[in-house]
Structures are given as C-alpha cells and as structure tokens.
Amino acid sequence: MGLNVELKKLEELELETQRLAAQLQSSKANNGSADQTDDDLLKLQVENTKLKHRLAILRQSIAEESKAGGSIEVQENSSITEHLHFVFAQAIALAFPEYKDTPVSIAPVNSASAKFGDYQCNNAMKLAKQLKEKGINKSPGDIATEIQRNCPVSPLIEKLEVAGAGFVNVFLSKNYASQALSGLLRNGVKPPPVPKRRVLIDFSSPNIAKQMHVGHLRSTIIGESICRLLEFLQHDVVRINHLGDWGTQFGMLIAHLEDRFPNFLNESPPIGDLQVFYKESKKRFDEDEEFKKRAYSRVVSLQSGEPNSIKAWQLICDVSRKEFQTIYNRLDVSIQERGESFYQSRMLSVVEFLRKKNLLEPDEGREIMWPDESKTGIPLTIVKSDGGFTYDTSDMAAIRHRLEEEKCSWIIYVVDAGQSTHFNTIFKAAERCGILDRAVHRVDHVQFGVVLGEDGKKFKTRSGDTVKLSDLLDEGMKRSLNQLESRGRNDVLTPQELKDAQEAVAYSCIKYADLCHNRISDYIFSFDKMLEDRGNTAVYLLYTYTRICSIARNSGEDFSDLAKVLEGVNIDLSHEKEWKLAKTLLKMHDILIKCSNELFLHFLCEFCYEVCTVFTEFYDSCYCIEKNKAGEIIAVNRSRILLCEATAAVLRQSFFILGLKPVAKI
C-alpha cells in the first residue's frame, strides 16, 4: 500500500474526527435532554477515541513506511546519530510542519550522566525561540514533549524522555544493540551507508632527486589513512602522488648525466646517491655559465619531448622512485604516481582556457589571474615572463583535470599548513573560472602542522640537517626492538614473531603518533613518548588488542566460526559494563562519519583508546572465563567472549584505517 493511499486515508480520518468533535460539541450544548442523547454521546465518545487512536497508529506507520521503503527496521549498519537525525527530523516535521527543514541537533550524552540517556535531541530550545518570534509562546518542554510524541517507533530506541529545559533524551535499546553486535560478528564490521563519491586524494608528493623528509611523512601517513577511511566507506578512491618531477632543475640533472654517464642511453647509470648527484650538478650550474646554458636547453628539449632527454629524465626519476617505493613499502602505503609532468599538455590547454575567458591579465610581462572579481589578495602567476609555467599553472591544470576528466566530485589535498593560502587561492580561482562548482564538488585542503623535535624546535638531525625518512624509520626499528627486549619478549617470541612485533610496533607507533593529535597543530616527535605502553599510544592499543584476541583462544572453546556460536548464544548486555562496552562499540559508525566529514583522524584514535579503556573496565568486572583455584576452566561466558570478539573486530577495522598492524603475539 502506497504512502499516498495512507495520506488520503489520514486526511479522511482527520475530517471524520473534526466532524465528530463538532457533533460532540453540539451534543454537549444539548445536554440535559433524555437518556437517548447520553447514549449517543457515549457512542460518539468511544468512536472519537477509536479514531484518534487509529490516527496515531497511522501516523506512526506513515513515519515508518516513509523511511527505508516502509520497513520499520533500522537501515543496516546505520550510524546511530544518523538514524536519530532521521527519527527526529520526522518527528519535527510531524509536530511542526513549518519547521520541517530545521537541522536536527543530536548530541551524545556523556556516559557519566546515564540517567539522561545515551543521546539527546536539543531542537526544542531553538524552536521555542523561533516560535516566539512568530508570537507563539510555547515552552521548550512542551515542544520537546510534542517532538517526543511524534517520534516514529524505532527498534533502536528503548525509550524517550523529556528532561530539563526541553531535551528529548534517547535511551538505546539493548535488544537492538545485541542484534547489531551479533550482525557485526556474523558479517564483520560493515561501513555505515553514506552517499558514494568519487574522491581523489593528493598526498605524499615528494620531489624527484630529493630525499623524503618528515614533512612528507605526515602527508603520507595522513593521506594513506584518509584513503583507507574513505575506501572503507565505499567511496571510489583515487590515490594520487603529485610528484615534483618537472621543472628547470631537470635541465641541469640531464646535462650532468650526459657528462657523467655518456653511455646512459644503453646502460643504466649507477647513480648511487641521487642527492650527491644533485648537489654536484647544482654546483656546476651555479659556477659554470656554459653548463647553465646547456641545462636550459635540456629543459626545452625535455618539454618538447626530445627522446634522449626524456630517456635521461626517466632514468633520474626511476632512481628516486625506487627510493620512495622502499619507504612506501615499509609504511604499507599504496599510491598512484601522477607527477607534475603529467600536466604538461594540460597546462597549455588550461592557459588557453583561461585566456579565452579573459581571466588572464598582463602584469610586468607575466600573465596573472585574480582569484576573484575584487582582485584583492595574491594573484596566481599563470605564465611567467619567460613563457614558462609555475606551480599555480600546474595546480590549475591538475584541478581541472581531476574534476573534468577524472570526474571526481571531491578532491582532498594533504599538504602542510604553510600552503593554505595557495590552495585557497587555487580553489577560488577554479571557482571563478567555472571549473569548480561547490554545489557539486567538495575540495578540502587537509593541512597539518610541522614536526618538532623534543626541544620544541623544527625537527633536525644533530648536525642540523633535515632528517632523512629512511634513517628515521631505521631508528624506529631499533627503538622498538629495545622496547621489546626490555620487556623480555625476545625470550618468549620466536625470531620471526619478534621481527613481526618489532615492525608492527615501530611503524604503528610512528603513524599513530602522527594521527592521534589534531593534525593542524605542530607535533613533537618523540620515540620515548610513542613507545610508552600506557596512555593513548599505539603500543597500548596493540597490547590491549592482542590481549582481547587471546581471551577466546584461552577459553578452550571454538570461536572460529562466530556465526555458528551465535546460533546458540544471545549477546547479553545486562551487566552495566557489558552495556557500556556495547554502546561504545556501536559508536564506531558515528565516529567514522565524523572523521570523514571533518577529515580528522584523531577522533578515530580517541575512539580506539576509549574502546580499550572501556574494554578494560568491562574485563575487570565481568568474568569471561571462570577458573577455579587449580586454574582449570569451570565456566565460559560465551556472550562475553562474543563481546570480546566484537571489540577485537571493531579495533581491527579501526587499526586498519589508521595503518596499525596488529600481530598475534607481542
């Protein structure tokens, strides 16, 4: 039965109710007449009650059917907050149709104030203000009550209560939670349903012939995690490494290569250290006028695609590429290379495009473009006075390519905070020239602060050089091994297990330390801090996770086939700590959505930490496996072990997004 039929019925019923009310009114007016009237009155009153009841039922049904195709079920894997948004949006629409577009305000309630429920809807206060402006005086409490009354029935909600100044408090249903966790165990952690987008993430982006340093480390780690998050949310993710592989410096590198390895066309030149090679050529470029001239000519021949120069350029790039790949492998990062060179032809066409739109202005021989009509701020230099292009040109070409050719609807630039003016200008300019349409497209500059040493100054080696990324990772490996050895793990683990643990700890720590802070602020890089096994560190999380996994293993029962175990066991949430843990786990979808909306991963880190601490509380007060004094198992609480397994599953998925690699033994 369609919604329209129901609506029509509803309208009829409303008319009927009005008619009856009028009749009631008139029979009241006639009161004092014979018994006959009283009987009629009574009948009408009963009829009226029935119609009102049916109206209420139909309203609920309409509310339920209008969502999720008439099903009263919660959309599977739905985030709780999203679901509540939905519920309250309907309630507000029913109770105050003129405010049906009011943004719904749902906030989680601090677990310390459990009597106020788990979530609350805070719309009543604002609605009261809005109504007052219209001259309608209604207390927020009354409004909240009306919202509450109009809430569609949801299996997710145990009860609703109006409290305080007009909050509608939501108490989650244990039954729902138990089912949701069973589903999670049966099907694995599934993403919350969100509208799918094609999203391009531009991250890492080191420069050819230069070392990757800690600045690139941040972009790489954050970019990779954002990719993993959005891929988990089922977005179509394009991971792009916007390599610095183009520009005048390649002229001198090619010229130097020709001199050092004349046979490079036939035999791969053994360039051991590209940095040394770069320095040598730079020195010649600065000192040798003739070399400089030749270097420029090689730039021209490279840009015009002359085969020998291309070949030389490729050789040089390959050396860097190999180095980068080693780092990516170590950090478990995958990325598709699309360097600046890729946009060579597109730079030409974007210049043409802008020129046609009359957006380019001559400025002392350059051609510039103002980001908006007001012509304030910093203009983009699209064409240099020598006819060459700049970063501005390639970024304009890139954004155009990404939106128009790649057909992405969302671009994320993971670049340090220092570039924020530049990207703002690019976004504005792209909007101005009609490449970017913010109604359809989303562009984000995911900026991050600089890495500081423990002294609070810019992260440098003792000699003052920038820290090479590979050295940093090596140091991490060493420290991680020390940490494991100091805890005597080398005696317990096999060499392979020890190595796995060492790598897991080293790389997880470095990534987690980066991700667990608000990325915008600068962060202090400290191996000592990140290797602590207490507090919000990767080590603590990994240990806790391993401990959780061991519980099912030590129960003496088979939990390998969870679906089968679930056939005989209901997840029981009657203990306060079980319930708290369940509610914490079910926040995951809320957190993932929040992370993806704001592109902050520290929310997810905090969530992991919360899960671990809440789990510890649970484990401290709830027996999962009971043993007698002799250490023999006397009782296995399957429901609780399933809770452990659910915790592990949630952590495992979160770890994956954060790039943490759990190991079986640590």
Place this chain on the structure above:
Amino acid sequence: MAGEDLIARFQELGMSEQKAKETLKNANVTKNLQLALAEVGAGTALGDGTGMLIYHLASKLKPQTAEHLPLLVRYIVERKLDNTQRVDAALEYVLKCGQKLKASIDLQELDKECGVGVVVTSEEIERAVQSKIKASYKEILLQQRYHFNSFKILQDVRSELKWADAKSVKAAIDVEIFDLLGPKTEADLKPPPKQNEKPKAQAKPKPEAAQPSATVEATSDGATTIAELMKTKVHFHAPGENFKTDGYVVTEHTEKLLKEHLKRTGGQVHTRFPPEPNGILHIGHAKAININFGYAAAHDGVCYLRYDDTNPEKEEEKFFVAIREMVEWLGYKPYKITYSSDNFQQLYEWAVLLIKKGLAYVCHQKAEELKGFNPPPSPWRERPIAESLQLFEDMKRGKIDEGAATLRLNLTLEEGKVDPVAYRIKFIPHHRTGTAWCIYPTYDYTHCLCDSLEDITHSLCTKEFQSRRSSYYWLCNALGIYCPVQWEYGRLNMNYALVSKRKIAKLITEQIVHDWDDPRLFTLTALRRRGFPPEAINNFCAQMGVTGAQIAVDPAMLEAAVRDVLNITAPRRLVVLEPLKVTIKNFPHKSPVQLDVPDFPQNPQQGSHKITLDKVVYIERGDFKLEPEKGYRRLAPKQSVGLRHAGLVISVDEIVTDPATGDVVELICSSQSAEQAEKPKAFVQWVSQPIPLEVRLYDQLFKHKNPEDPNEVPGGFLSDISDQSMTVVRAFADQSLRQAKVYDKFQFERIGFFSVDPDTTKDRIVFNRTVGLKEDAGKK
C-alpha cells in the same frame, strides 16, 4: 476385536465379567490392554496373577510412556515384574526416561530399579522385623499394645528390604508382636482413648451449614491452613519434571528446554496470580490467590502478580491498585509485579514466526459468523504465508478496520473449537502501551507464552481452562519455548452471592448497595469492610481444598471460619444495641466507679480495659420483658438479673412508661451485691455514661441461593433483594470504644463480632456487624 471377544479375553486375564465390562468402557485402558494382548500373543498361557499385572500396567500407563508398553508386557510375561510394586517401579523408571523423545531404556538400569530377580527369603524378613522392633518399637508396643498401628513397622522394614513381599512381612510382624504382647486383652479390643487436645481453630461449624451444598465431599481434601494444605494435600510435579505429568507433550527440544529452565530458576517453584485488571477481586479470587501464593510459599518458591492486561477496553488504573492491595491484605507479597503487555513486542514477533511456520493465518470471518456451535471453517485457512504476513503487518499498521481481520492459529481444540483467534484489531489506546499498538493478543494466545517467559513451573487455573490445556502446550511447542505445566482446580462459588462485575455495577446504579465494598457483597474489599480477617478467608480456602470439583458453599461456612479467628483475636466489649435506661435506686457507690474488665474473659492475662459503672445504666431493651414467657431467664418485673462484670444483681422496682405510647422508657431498680443476692438466672451486658455508636447490621442480600438462576429467580437478580439486608441502629457503648480505629474488631458480648467502618469520623463512630456469635439457624 468386538466387545464380546474383548470381554472374554479380559476375563482370561483374571478379571470378573463385571470388571471386564467396566474396563471396556474406559477407552484408554482398553486400548492399552489390546496392545498388551497383541504383544503377549494368542495362545500364550499366562502364569498365575500375570494377567492382573498386565491389567495394572494398562490402567496406569501414561500416554508419554505408551511406547514402552511392549517392553513392560514382555517383562511381566517373563515374570521379571512379578508384583504390582515392581510394575509400579518400572512405570516410574520409564517415566523418568520420558524427557527425551524416543528415549531408549537402559535395561540393566530398569532391572536394578525394579529389583528384577531379587529374592527375599523369609529368614531375611524375620531377621529384619526382629531387629526393627527391637530397635524402635518395643517400648511403644508395650505401652499402646494392639492399638499401635503396625503399618509403621511394615513401612520401616520395607524401606530396608525393598522387594520383600508385603504379606510375608505383615505376617512376620504379627508373629513378633504376638510373641511380645501375648493374646489380646479386653482393653485391647476397646476403641483407643480419644485425644482431647483438639486445636480450637479446628472446631467445625455445624454440620448442616458445613456441607458444601452443591457437589462433592470436598472438605476431606481440605486442611486447616493453606500452608498445611499445600504441604500435605497437594501433589503437583517437582520443578523440571514437567514431562512426568499427564498429557504433557514431549518434543525433541523438551530435554534441553527443561534443563535451561531449571538453570534459570534454580529449581525453584514459580507460580503466578494472573487477574485481568478489569474488575475488583471477589471471594473466588481469594482461592486463586491462596493456591498460587500458598503453593509457592510452601515450597520456597516465588509467585508473580501478573496483570493480564491484553484487553485495552476494560482496564482502569483503580483496578490495578485495588488488586494489589487485596493480595497484600491477604498477607501475600508478589515476587514481582508484571504485565502481560510488557511482552507485546515478543508476542508479536512470535505471531510472525507462527505465520512463517504456517501455523497461523489472517482470517476475515466476522465475529458473528464464528458464534454458535458449528461455525463454518475459515475459507482463508490455506492462504499463502506471504499474504498472511503482509496482512498481519497491515493490521498492525492500522490499515485494516476493526473487526475486518483477525490472526488465527491453525489448531483444533479438543472441545472442537476450530482455530482460536490470537490477535484482533482494536483502535483503543492501552493504559501502558499508549498508541503503540492497535492489535491486541487474546487470552488463549497470551497466557501460556507469558507463563513461559516467566518460567512458571505450575500454571494453576480453574477447571474451565482444562479444554485450553492442549492449545497451551501446542503453542509453546510450536514456538520451541519452555512449556510450563497447567494444573486445574475447581472454582469456588458462593451461594447467595453475586460476583459478576457488570451485575454488581447494576446493584450500585440501582442504589441497592452503596459501592463495590458494600459489606453485603462478596468482593474482597467488601469482606474487609465487613470485618472479615484475612486469615479467616485463607483458612476457609484451605478447608475447601484444591480438588478438581467445583464447589458451591453457603456464606455460613465462611462465617464459621471468621468466627474461629475472631473468637481468639477480637477483644470483648459491652455494648447495647437498643438501650433501655435503668436507674439503680440504691447504687452502692458514692460516685461512678471504674471497673477493670478483661479483654478475653477465658484468658485474663491477654489484657483488660476500664469501664464506668454509674447510677444510671443501659441494658438491652430485649433483656427486659413485661410479660415473660416460660423459660425466660432475664429481667422481668418479678425476675432479677445480673449485670456482667459489675458484681450487681438488679431487680425491678418501678416501670416508667411513656404516657402517650405506653412504651417502657425507664426502669427503676434496686441492686444487691452479687455475693449476697440469690444467684440470678442470667447476666446481661450494660453500659454507663455511654457514647453513641452507629451500628450497621447486615443480612443476606438475596433471598435465594442462586439469584442469577432463572429457574430459581424468574424475575432476575434485581427482584430477589431482601428488604432487610441492612438495618442501622443507634447503640450505646462504653467510653473505651472511642479510640477504636478503622477495621478494629471487637466481640460485643452476647451480640456478635463487629468491625469499625471506614465511614468513622472523630465525632461519629460506625460499626459493621461482621457475624453473629452463633449461626442464626432461624434465618433459613
């Protein structure tokens, strides 16, 4: 096999022809016997007594162990089971194995349980008898001689020698006793001396009133108190042994479900009192309350108070409160208070499951079509499952009109009722679930499932529900959930009473009674107001027992129980209902005196109170007669009378009459002290310096035993009202009653038992007559 043949074959087993014919009437036993005979096979000669053992087996076999009949018959034929004791042991053993469907019987275990092959020699018996008598019975035997019941020794010996033949043991005991005591003396032949320590409370009411008038000999199944009744007279199954009860249906899940059930309950008895909150409780409910709460209490179990609130139409908040109050008044505390409506969601989900299993369907027959004896079968019975699911969903969503669809169960009840309704549409808000539902489950559907959810061990209900037992079991088993055991007991009906909610309401609107708690009614609030002590009501229920028979009793029986309690609990007071002024001319004291009067004259240490004696006293007008008839013992012009507790005997000097009417208005008397005076024939109650009381005297409301029976009362119950059911008098009482609180109970000496009515205020004291001192035989 034809009847004649069967009778012949039954006779071959050793039955008399008469017995064989009677047996043939019992279909169940006949069926078992036929199967047994088939197992024995024609032509097999049966050993001595074997036939009757087979008959014994056939008559005791329960349906759930019927599959083991061949095995047991074989055992009997092979003389492995050679007496009834062994057959009973075998039956008990196979029943114990009955929790599992198609249980295999461990023959070794069976042999052990039945003592197959165990032979007890007469020497062994003799030895056992001698040692038992020597150890425990010698002294008592010497003391009581042949009055001692030797059955105790028999039991004792057989507890040691389980398989000893009873007759041989009895013979051995007789020999030993004879050895010990010699031949019987004359004293031994006399009946034993009576034990005169009969408890007071057990005093039976007069026989003609005591006999439950309508049906069976119920009292013998009763007991003095509920606790005693539940411990000694009631034999229900032990928790978890559900499968041992008659008619219990064992499925493949039974064993697991019972095990889980025991784990949840810890083996505790769980009962429930499940009233519909649509009216107030009456005396019939008192029985249900006592049985459910009493059984749980007597077995360290718990009892729920469950409001069966599935019908939204009839429920009102006041009923919920009143029900709970009455349960507590009777002295019981519910383990938990639950509501059937708490389970609406679960019940709904189960209904969906039943539809999915093809065990329920949506039907559109109208309620009128289903009335009467042979309603047409539903044409919707075979509709596709998906269609029923959708329609049921539509019902729930409010898309279908009231009465246009029901959900029915695919099941035929034994009484022939086809496909009972499980859900119907009602657009009525529910007091607890508000507007959440517009489909409401029926009693048939809800009751057993709520029992199951609460892990009820004994679902105790009245006999009318016996026919619902099979649907009860069917439903639990269809859903694969724990199935409690339903036990039925007979309803308690009170003669001269009316308990229908609608009819009481009519009495109130017709202003025949004042309210639901008018003391002439038999609602529990009315009984409380009338002054019935709760323990008396409980004891009364205990006397009625827990048999299957429906009992109808006269109120006199309940009143007798009330008297038994009040006799020992209600302190005495002097009150005159119709005062006659008496002035004592020669009052022996200078001024009024205070007398100390015991509350319980038979038992003065239980306390006392003070009353005032003055020159002017009031006596009961009926205790003075101008023209006394023969045998009259109280005050008359020429006959003196004693004043109770006053130590005075008065005699009439002068009679003052109202000149207008001629009525006696005052007596002028002279007094003598009781020691000096000739002993008067009677002592009467009196009061001095009295306070006024309003006393309400109640009598039976209806003239006929069954006012609702059109044969007895063709004009309907409203035409059967006695016009003297309530009289109000202005009585005089002594000052000590001024402090009485509502529901305080007293014996007004020589008049009856009275209780303070809630209408009492500071300035107006109102008493209700609870019962007279003795049953008023003249009233019938």
